Amino acid sequence: MxxxxxxxxxxxxxxxxxxxxxxxxxxxxxxxxxxxxxxxxxxxxxxxxxxxxxxxxxxxxxxxxxxxxxxxxxxxxxxxxxxxxxxxxxxxNALLDLEELEQESLQIFKQKYLALGQAARMQLSEGMVDTGTPETK
CATH class of the missing domain: 1.20.58 (Methane Monooxygenase Hydroxylase; Chain G, domain 1)
Structure with missing residues (x-):
């Protein structure tokens, strides 16, 4: 190789x-x-x-x-x-090779996933499931 x-x-x-x-x-x-x-x-x-x-x-x-x-x-x-x-x-696929991005770009992705996590916890507290593949916004 x-x-x-x-x-x-x-x-x-x-x-x-x-x-x-x-x-x-x-x-x-x-x-x-x-x-x-x-x-x-x-x-x-x-x-x-x-x-x-x-x-x-x-x-x-x-x-x-x-x-x-x-x-x-x-x-x-x-x-x-x-x-x-x-x-x-x-x-x-936008998550491929994130380690190559600048810190500011990583923060944008992090905020999107933090929002997904918060939404999932909110669903759990309302008795709903938190599984699935929601889109990032």
Whole structure:
């Protein structure tokens, strides 16, 4: 379908591995080891710098890996939702790829659906049903 992006594969695998309990436990063990080594190094500036530098580097790199993975996952979910809208009889195709619209346009759609929700709740309070596919106005 498309060529494999090496960075995307690496990011996804790394993100999955780093999300496992074993990796968290390893990180906690490293912190505990660092804390316990404090008296050995006299709680020196270098001792503190080691953990600060290490965690900063790891955090900096993980931000990019996780963001890449989340962006791809979000895009895949949006495409799946778009396909559901496209394939559903009576669905509003204008809702396809809403994530590409400006905030003002999204607010217009949101107001329409808020009005539909209010109308449905009003129908329920009057003993009517709230099912169906009413048109947005």
């Amino acid at each position: 498309s060529k494999i992006n090496g960075y995307a594969v690496f990011a996804k695998k790394t993100s999955r591995i780093c999300g496992r309990p074993f990796v968290f436990a390893t990180a906690v063990a490293i912190i505990c080891f660092w804390l316990l080594s404090g008296p050995l190094f006299g709680f020196s500036d270098t001792w503190q710098l080691v953990i600060n530098t290490g965690t900063t580097i790891i955090t900096f790199l993980m931000v990019f890996l996780i963001q890449n993975t989340q962006n791809r996952d979000t895009e895949a979910i949006q495409l799946k939702l778009d396909e559901l809208i496209r394939a559903t009889q009576g669905a509003h």
